[in-house]
Amino acid sequence: MNTYRVLQTDMEYLAAALTQVRVSVWHVLDDREHIIDYGGPVEAYSAVSIKIMGKRYFRDTFEFRTKK
Template sequence: MHHTYRVLSTDMDFLTAALTEVRVSVWHVLDDHEHIIDYGGPVVEYSTVSIKILGERYFRDTFEFRVQK
């Protein structure tokens, strides 16, 4: 089964995700390797530095944030 997703990267992406309360998952991607860090939830808060999903905060420059299409 092939899953499609969209990567969130801009402030507008995170604002839209927060307003629509979609589930955002957190991934660590390095070269050709990727693994899920958190199956996620809705975006609670975001800044230019980090994203808060539920009770956890993740740095934007370290992780990739995805929503299912």
């Protein structure tokens, strides 16, 4: 059972930004996953990227997680 939730929709990013929850950034490839950034609150988001702690990450490259 996962202890995290993967953010995928604009509504989920908006809710994360409004509640200021910590969002971590992961690179997942096949069965391997690596944490890229322990993250922080979502500062901005677009159809292409998510801004966390002053850095932008592409939505189609990374997975964004928050604790359940």
